[in-house]
Amino acid sequence: MTNHPGGVDGLPEELVAKFDRELAEVLKRYPPDRKGSAMIPALRIGQRLFGHASPAVQALAADRLGTSPSRAEEVATFYVMLETHPTGRHLVEVCTNVSCSLSGADQLYAELRRRLGVEGGGTTADGRITLREVECLGSCGTAPAMLVDEEMHEQLTPQKVDRILGELK
Numbered sequence: 001m002t003n004h005p006g007g008v009d010g011l012p013e014e015l016v017a018k019f020d021r022e023l024a025e026v027l028k029r030y031p032p033d034r035k036g037s038a039m040i041p042a043l044r045i046g047q048r049l050f051g052h053a054s055p056a057v058q059a060l061a062a063d064r065l066g067t068s069p070s071r072a073e074e075v076a077t078f079y080v081m082l083e084t085h086p087t088g089r090h091l092v093e094v095c096t097n098v099s100c101s102l103s104g105a106d107q108l109y110a111e112l113r114r115r116l117g118v119e120g121g122g123t124t125a126d127g128r129i130t131l132r133e134v135e136c137l138g139s140c141g142t143a144p145a146m147l148v149d150e151e152m153h154e155q156l157t158p159q160k161v162d163r164i165l166g167e168l169k
């Protein structure tokens with residue numbers, strides 16, 4: 001990890017300082033010799049501050065937690081809630097597992113792809129929305145469900161999806 005005048009490994013200095021402050025709060029809940037166990041929250045802080053858990057963010061988290069960048073990469077590439085590539089300003093994740101599928105999620109997802117002009121995992125040309133299909137969101141009883149920027153939306157209907165999309169700027 002190198003500190004350049006413009007920031008740490010190209011990351012803006014002021015955001016790195018914010019990352020350090022937020023991570024320090026998280027680390028109060030971990031024994032000092034178990035800092036490495038805070039990799040998921042560290043990467044999630046980095047993702048929120050820097051846009052995604054890029055290799056530079058992974059290196060920063062690894063450095064602060066006293067572990068290797070490869071350990072950070074393992075975690076960043078394993079969990080679906082961690083983005084290793086840039087996404088749109090909003091992330092729309094549609095569950096298409098059994099309960100949601102039986103409740104119309106496939107049609108909703110197909111309509112979303114058509115309307116946004118993207119395939120699964122794609123981002124709209126204006127950078128507004130990244131759309132993707134995900135596994136069960138744990139809302140099977142109120143299917144179909146989708147996450148928008150980590151906010152759960154349930155019992156979706158085409159009208160409800162229209163309204164939600166309309167609110168994304």
Ligand code: FES
Pocket residue numbers: 095096097098099100101135136137138139140141143144145
């Ligand atoms: S199957 Fe969609 S939330 Fe469980």
